[in-house]
Amino acid sequence: MEIYENENDQVEAIKRFFAENGKALAVGVILGVGALIGWRYWTSHQTESARSASQSYQSVVTEIGSGNADKLSAAEKFAAENKNTYGALASMELAQQFVDQNQLDKAATQLQQGLAATSDENLKAVITLRLARVQVQLKQADTALKTLDTVKGEGWAAIVADLRGEAQLSKGDKQGARSAWEAGINSKASPALSEMMQMKINNLSI
Template sequence: MEVYSNENEQVDALKNFFAQNGKALVVGVVLGVGALVGWRYWNNHQDGASREVSAAYQQVSSALDASKPATLEAAAKFASDNNNTYGALASLDLAKRYIDNNQLDKAAAQLQSGLQDAKDANLQAVLNLRLARIQLQQKQPDVALKTLESIKGEGWTAIVADIRGEALLSKGDTQGAREAWSKGVASDASSTLKEMLQMKMNNLPG
């Protein structure tokens, strides 16, 4: 399954995301939150310099095409040249395209680079959640669990619990997965996300 299958979903479609099932749903939520974080920054930093950087980011982002290496190189240069929020957002976009090309190592490296530029805790959380998903796909559950430890804030509890449960289950720790998902069910998450986590718990052996 593609890690970022819902990248192009509009932010307002988040209201309908929880009608879906499986990991792609959680990924879609993470991506949607990432878009909201980016939009908040665009609105809060509209001085002259920020407008220029914002315009440059939008141009680079809209031109990205996984089948066109030149657009990937342009985005990578933008991310490298801008050690700020826009650089981090470019890293998010670029990592998705690397996933499209099945270049998981490059995607992970780009997200780690973005983390060095991100100052906002929510943006950092989005980067770390995406990184943990990739690390799981790379069959590195222990690394993914370590990445999840960096995510703070009650608003992320259920999504972190979902990924943590998947990581523990991949290690054969059924009880650990059950406890992780149970924490997500007990959190202040949407009812449908809780139902999804409960369904995963119900499907566990024993």
């Protein structure tokens, strides 16, 4: 550490420091300020983008509900272009609209698109379950069973078992359906779902 005899020595030392390091300090300050400004801009941009996407999604939901063909096309475009949760939710809304219109192939396509758009595991599970249900309606039981295999987590076990039973029954496999529903009842299903699966089991023997 340098020892200074008086203030003049300190001033000269400071001058030498800035003469030797001034450019580096200036660059460091500029980079630091730039990074701060960039971070604030990015955060603001993300917030604004999320707000804009939310507003667009609400408009899309309204358009889907109208049943207007042109507006449905606009909604499909929104779902295809937004690779995020809002895009996935829009795909789900469109899929429901197509199910109501008995256009099951289009519904399945929208649900597959929704799966690819989101990284939220819970939303993925919901979309997957809906996709499996549509596949059962399309008489694609084996495909539906494979789809159900991708749903993980105890919280979904009973619903998966119920759909698995439906898929097995659609194949004519009553024993497979019975096994699935019995597993569902034993998986801590809600009282209502347990009762429904028990009714399905009872109907197998009729």
